Amino acid sequence: VLTQAPSVSVAPGQTARITCGVSKIGSKSVHWFQQRPGRAPVVVLYDDSDRPSGIPERFSGSNFGNTATLTISRVEAGDEADYYCQVWDNSSDHPVFGGGTKLTVL
Amino acid sequence: QVQLVESGGGLVKPGGSLRLSCGASGFPISDYYMNWIRQAPGKGLEWLSYINSDSSYIKFADSVKGRFTISRDNAKNSLHLQMDSLRAEDTAVYYCARTYGSGQPLDYWGQGTLVTVSS
DSSP, X not given: OBBOOSEEEXXXXXXXXXXXXXXXGGGSOOEEEXXXXXXXXXXXXXXXXXXXTTOOTTEEEEEETTEEEEXXXXXXXXXXXXXXXXXXXXXXXXEEEBOOEEEEEO | OOEEEEEOOEEEOTTOOEEEEEEEXXXXXXXXXXXXXXXXXXXXXEEEEEEOXXXXXXXXXXTTTTTEEEEEEGGGXXXXXEEOSOOGXXXXXEEXXXXXXXXXOEEEEOOOEEEEEOO
């Protein structure tokens, strides 16, 4: 089970950090998804810290030990969304999602 | 451009069946694992099933194993989910998504189709 805080709040221009935790997650590749209300999820980071084309450099990631982190710098109102982490569970051989974190831009 | 479009959702009674489809364009699904993921109202994402490129390997989440069947038609570039013995807790938006293989991200998703199970 991937553990995410239910909510994170940050003021515009500040930095948001969204974490995803499980034992030894640092040994796995973590992917991050953004889901705006009423929309399908969109991958914003893959393989811990790689950005697909079109994703701003403000989105970055790290993954060490038991915690993976999605960092959003210079947060904008448009970043307000739910964010999900995902790994591939080798024991069950399928994707697993975190519970999601709602990012609120104050 | 890459596009995935789900269809087939709707209102169904408990115990009933429904068949979802996912039409792909802009890429050949034969190169990808194809997945179904759902999201209950106000809840998070739940992976349900995937099927590999040639349909030789299929996985299901325990929550739907034995009730749902996944299939693909590479010639028609489409993916299907047959849902039987539906329960109220199956009410959700159902998404299809592609992944290049084990461990790879679900890099493109459809817009989803709503399934409501209610009497």
